Amino acid sequence: xxxxxxxxKLLLLRxxxxxxxxxxxxxxxxxxxxxxxxxxxxxxxxSLRFLPDLEPSRTALTLGGAFxxxxxxxxxxxxxxxxxxxxxxxxxxxxxxxxxLAIGLAAAGFIGLPGVATTxxxxxxxVTWSRGVLPxxxxxxxxxxxxxxxxxxxxxxxxxxxxxLSSRRGRDVVxxxxxxxxxxxxxxxxxxxxxxxTLADLAGVTTVVGWTPLGWAWAAPADLADGxxxxxxxxxxxxxxxxxxxLLLWQRQLVTAVHDPRSSARDAxxxxxxxxxxxxxxxxSLGAVAARSAIYWRRDPRLGxxxxxxxxxxxxxxxxxxxxxxxLALVAMPLASAYMLGWGQHxxxxxxxxxxxxxxxxxxxxxxxxxxxxxxxxVLGTICLPVYAVVGAALGDRWxxxxxxLGAGAALLLAGFGVASVTSALKQYPVPGPGESPxxxxxxxxxxxxxxxxxxxxxxxxxxxxxxxxxxxxxFGHAWAAWVALPVGVAxxxxxxxxxxxxxxxxxxxxxxxxxxxxxxxx
Amino acid sequence: MTGGPxxxxxxxxxxxxxxxxxxxxxxxxxxxxxxxxxxxxxxxxIDLDVPRGSFYGLVGPNGAGKTTTLSMATGLLRxxxxxxxxxxxxxxADPVAxxxxxxxxxxxxxxxxxxxxxxxxxxxxxxRGMDRDDVVQRAGELVAxxxxxxxxxxxxxxxxxxxxxxxxxxxxxxxxxxxxxxxxPFEAVDPVSAKTIRGIxxxxxxxxxxxxxxxxxxxxxxxxxxxxxIIAGGHVRAAGRLDDVRAGASLEDRFLDLVxxxxxxKGLAWLHTSSD
Numbered sequence: 001x002x003x004x005x006x007x008x009k010l011l012l013l014r015x016x017x018x019x020x021x022x023x024x025x026x027x028x029x030x031x032x033x034x035x036x037x038x039x040x041x042x043x044x045x046x047s048l049r050f051l052p053d054l055e056p057s058r059t060a061l062t063l064g065g066a067f068x069x070x071x072x073x074x075x076x077x078x079x080x081x082x083x084x085x086x087x088x089x090x091x092x093x094x095x096x097x098x099x100x101l102a103i104g105l106a107a108a109g110f111i112g113l114p115g116v117a118t119t120x121x122x123x124x125x126x127v128t129w130s131r132g133v134l135p136x137x138x139x140x141x142x143x144x145x146x147x148x149x150x151x152x153x154x155x156x157x158x159x160x161x162x163x164x165l166s167s168r169r170g171r172d173v174v175x176x177x178x179x180x181x182x183x184x185x186x187x188x189x190x191x192x193x194x195x196x197x198t199l200a201d202l203a204g205v206t207t208v209v210g211w212t213p214l215g216w217a218w219a220a221p222a223d224l225a226d227g228x229x230x231x232x233x234x235x236x237x238x239x240x241x242x243x244x245x246x247l248l249l250w251q252r253q254l255v256t257a258v259h260d261p262r263s264s265a266r267d268a269x270x271x272x273x274x275x276x277x278x279x280x281x282x283x284x285s286l287g288a289v290a291a292r293s294a295i296y297w298r299r300d301p302r303l304g305x306x307x308x309x310x311x312x313x314x315x316x317x318x319x320x321x322x323x324x325x326x327x328l329a330l331v332a333m334p335l336a337s338a339y340m341l342g343w344g345q346h347x348x349x350x351x352x353x354x355x356x357x358x359x360x361x362x363x364x365x366x367x368x369x370x371x372x373x374x375x376x377x378x379v380l381g382t383i384c385l386p387v388y389a390v391v392g393a394a395l396g397d398r399w400x401x402x403x404x405x406l407g408a409g410a411a412l413l414l415a416g417f418g419v420a421s422v423t424s425a426l427k428q429y430p431v432p433g434p435g436e437s438p439x440x441x442x443x444x445x446x447x448x449x450x451x452x453x454x455x456x457x458x459x460x461x462x463x464x465x466x467x468x469x470x471x472x473x474x475x476f477g478h479a480w481a482a483w484v485a486l487p488v489g490v491a492x493x494x495x496x497x498x499x500x501x502x503x504x505x506x507x508x509x510x511x512x513x514x515x516x517x518x519x520x521x522x523x
Numbered sequence: 524m525t526g527g528p529x530x531x532x533x534x535x536x537x538x539x540x541x542x543x544x545x546x547x548x549x550x551x552x553x554x555x556x557x558x559x560x561x562x563x564x565x566x567x568x569i570d571l572d573v574p575r576g577s578f579y580g581l582v583g584p585n586g587a588g589k590t591t592t593l594s595m596a597t598g599l600l601r602x603x604x605x606x607x608x609x610x611x612x613x614x615x616a617d618p619v620a621x622x623x624x625x626x627x628x629x630x631x632x633x634x635x636x637x638x639x640x641x642x643x644x645x646x647x648x649x650x651r652g653m654d655r656d657d658v659v660q661r662a663g664e665l666v667a668x669x670x671x672x673x674x675x676x677x678x679x680x681x682x683x684x685x686x687x688x689x690x691x692x693x694x695x696x697x698x699x700x701x702x703x704x705x706x707x708p709f710e711a712v713d714p715v716s717a718k719t720i721r722g723i724x725x726x727x728x729x730x731x732x733x734x735x736x737x738x739x740x741x742x743x744x745x746x747x748x749x750x751x752x753i754i755a756g757g758h759v760r761a762a763g764r765l766d767d768v769r770a771g772a773s774l775e776d777r778f779l780d781l782v783x784x785x786x787x788x789k790g791l792a793w794l795h796t797s798s799d
Contacts, residue, residue, distance in 0.1 A: 271676045271678070274641075276642060278642055279645075283649060283655030285649055285650050287649070296637055300637050353633050355632070355635045355636070357599055358646075358647060359650065361625070362622065362650040363619045363622035364650045434633060434636065434680075435680065513598065513599060513601045520632070
């Protein structure tokens with residue numbers, strides 16, 4: 001059964017790539033992006049074998065390995081999502097034994113670029129530990145356990161996160177936790193940042209990490225190479241227990257999903273009397289699109305969660321300021337916020353999925369659609385940009401830079417709106433469908449996403465360049481530039497937004513049926 | 524408007540009178556329509572005239588090209604070749620004017636299902652540029668007429684398949700179109716709801732509107748349609764008044780005649796054994 005599921009996954013991947021050249025391109029780009037780094041790391045792992053000293057191997061593998069496990073746990077949640085092709089819900093009607101389904105679906109998680117890369121890394125550690133029979137054995141067992149930990153952990157965490165986010169209350173909990181974490185981390189980091197990290201500290205960190213669940217499997221071979229037989233065995237036993245616990249958790253989540261397939265990722269039983277926001281915004285098609293967008297940002301985790309990240313992320317720069325004391329981080333805070341919010345909706349039509357037909361059948365005019373969709377981002381932008389700008393200026397006591405950050409921020413935000421209006425009328429790349437977990441990316445989607453975002457982000461930066469340049473001048477002490485940046489930023493931003501919305505609207509009206517077909521095809 | 528729930532009569536939004544008599548163009552005229560997906564020809568040159576005031580049934584086996592034809596007729600899918608006119612307006616040359624006269628119920632496409640039923644119908648009306656007070660009143664009446672009162676404040680994602688069809692029909696009706704194009708409107712709809720929908724559609728046609736619907740339930744088409752076209756393999760095999768197409772036989776027999784295909788089942792003997 002396990003082999004059967006892995007084969008199914010391979011078959012699905014092959015058919016997706018055959019059906020969609022875009023996914024193939026995405027995968028190719030993924031190989032190019034990651035391949036170079038991977039080769040470097042592999043060479044490093046092999047060369048560690050020939051160092052006479054054991055310590056570098058221990059440090060590099062324990063810390064690197066723990067980081068890898070952490071990446072498997074965190075990256076799907078904050079960035080790319082997991083692959084939805086083997087959704088547990090789809091097995092609801094088949095009588096597959098639960099344990100086998102759990103193992104099979106986890107094993108199928110290796111099919112894909114991250115899985116292949118991680119497997120190669122683990123194979124390379126066998127070379128690193130080929131100093132003797134015992135370390136090699138430890139590396140093989142530890143490597144296998146580490147691989148299992150990676151895949152199971154990512155499954156367990158994304159499943160838990162999407163269950164949490166699927167209810168309104170869960171989303172509120174996440175939002176509150178996010179704020180608490182931000183507020184709480186700042187003092188913790190200011191303490192942590194006050195001493196310098198030395199090589200000796202690194203050894204200490206390695207010891208600590210080696211005894212955390214993230215490091216057990218990776219630290220064991222070093223003990224065996226060191227002759228610490230019992231310590232090594234203890235770590236391997238702990239790593240094995242971790243895998244067993246994760247498997248048990250994953251199996252339990254699967255059972256819930258399979259027994260109640262409708263419960264995943266939905267706001268069960270939500271109601272709203274009357275027409276809500278549709279009755280409060282202007283009663284035009286523009287107002288309707290704006291109201292619908294805003295309602296969706298509130299009710300749909302696929303939109304709400306990224307909005308939350310985008311809103312809170314710039315506050316993370318406070319740590320950089322705390323640690324490094326650089327006022328540049330404070331200045332960058334409003335700019336990062338404006339930049340991220342500006343072009344955040346560059347793929348907005350994709351989130352409508354095929355429900356977009358209603359816009360096509362109604363022949364809604366392009367300007368209403370373009371402007372209406374931007375409403376939630378515009379609201380967030382008009383709050384976040386001034387707040388971050390003023391907070392940054394107050395904390396760093398750099399009120400002289402405030403007009404510059406506001407001007408450059410306005411340029412980034414509005415240019416982003418312009419670019420997003422054009423791109424979301426051009427072509428949509430695949431996103432998780434309505435009701436699916438926000439942590440899912442169709443195969444090949446990650447590569448395309450990276451390329452599109454790089455191009456779109458670059459376009460925004462270019463459009464905002466005049467204001468950014470003036471802002472840079474102000475930063476380097478030319479006080480007049482700060483006051484010039486404000487009108488220049490606002491003017492170039494408005495110009496870019498007006499042109500972008502116009503062009504986007506014309507494209508949109510012409511290409512509505514084609515956009516719908518794109519969405520029908522990726523469904 | 525006071526009193527009980529009413530079905531909106533066609534053409535109240537556009538202000539012009541009911542369809543009959545205000546022109547000679549057919550409600551829907553399709554000429555040489557063709558669509559190919561990759562190597563597969565879905566629609567291979569279809570001509571069709573839907574007279575005003577008719578209740579037109581489109582029947583055909585699965586994969587015959589019904590949905591593709593209806594999508595192209597309503598401006599959702601761009602044809603490779605051919606033309607579509609709705610009441611004399613070219614759908615692909617002047618989509619805005621043409622779409623204002625059409626109400627659509629597509630099959631197999633999603634809805635904005637995070638809205639409540641009432642919100643969705645209001646949204647559909649507002650997208651059409653209607654006055655909000657007007658939309659809210661009509662949406663309320665439609666929801667009541669379709670028996671969705673209790674569910675009006677629930678999210679559409681929690682609706683059953685039949686309720687989803689009904690709320691989509693409300694979206695198609697809210698702007699008072701003169702032509703209704705419905706793809707499989709009775710699929711997954713229970714008998715009571717089907718009767719409600721049939722009643723609304725009949726009154727709509729009596730009021731001068733035109734309905735085009737696709738179905739593969741022959742009995743139903745025979746019962747409610749005045750005209751019928753049989754489509755198979757991307758071609759129209761027969762079209763015209765129901766009685767002319769039937770030519771004395773039942774629609775189902777005529778359909779099987781034209782479409783071909785054996786109804787004999789071979790094999791499957793194991794399915795009939797009750798041994799375990």
